[in-house]
Amino acid sequence: MERMLRHNFKNLRIWQKSMDLVDLIYAYTDDLPIEERYNLISQINRSVCSVPSNIAEGSGKRTSLHFGEFLTTALTSSFELDTQLLICKRRCYGSSKKLEECLELLAEVQKMIFAFREYILNNEIRTQNLNS
Template structure:
């Protein structure tokens, strides 16, 4: 692995950000500084924390930032469900985004466990 870009968790997180931006474009204009902004910020936080942790050069720091990324992912899952409850997204859109986020959750959790075993 040469860079954080080689990490599948980072690649998956980047795809989730792109999907989030595409879906949140349709949110009502009055949500621009509310849910739209918040959901985008936490989605961006996921791959950002993965890459920042990788760049710290320490297993303990990487582990800490992966856990922060996982927390942002849980925040994202909550906010996407709020968007569903408010009818900003369809059930179909929610299912796609939520399943993608759950896959990333499983990948991140497994990766964190692997790091904990090797440190």
């Protein structure tokens, strides 16, 4: 297996954008009904924090394959967040304008994670084929 050069996660655009998403989501959840504090708000905040956290953790792994696994986890956390935001939309929670901003940035982050994961994993496969 290829030994990957570790990425400085703070320089990765996907990490930076996902941190922007954290800020936006926290601003949105501040306006949600107080009775959702220990349920939906807590779940949303945990999901959004998982995205940049997994990107950061994965960037320090030894191989591209391992990094790809953490990018997959970041992506699945973003899908969980997507569902939770859609629940908020159905329940008419919070500002619909803020919610739409969150959903738009989330979709952008999801595309970036997917594309970067594919790039990382395709490079791993090419390297393995060259070494065969």
